Amino acid sequence: MICQRILVRGRVQGVGFRYSARAEALRVGVAGTARNRDDGAVDVVVEGDAAPVAAMLDWLAVGPPGARVESVEVSELTPTGLSGFMIVG
Template sequence: MIRRRAIVRGMVQGVGFRYNARAEAMRLGLGGYALNRADGAVEVEIEGDAASVERMLAWLAHGPMFAKVDSVDVSDVPPMGGKDFRIAG
């Protein structure tokens, strides 16, 4: 079980990014959250098996249809044991 925090920058707010991220995370069986940040980025934490986390990180690099992702900064965070994925903020 691993957990990663991704800060996704670009045109990622107002395009359904968090809701689509939740759908993808649930499809992959991941826990975590997606949050709009005040700086215009979307913060996403994902937790689960390494292969599914890597698939989700690959999805975050392009996001949903109307998003334009400029960058994704990823860092390791301690696992929390969560199984649910929620939309925060």
């Protein structure tokens, strides 16, 4: 089990990024959260087995149609046993 915090920058607000991220997280089988930041980025926390987390990271690097991801910053967190995927804020 691993947990990562992913900061996604670019045109990622106002394009359904968080809701699409939730759908993708449910599809690949990871838990976590997604929230918009005041600086225009989206902050995503993803927890699960390594392969599904990697698949989610690949998706976040592209995002949904209409998004333009310019950068992705990943940091490791300690897994806390998250369940489900929530859109925060």
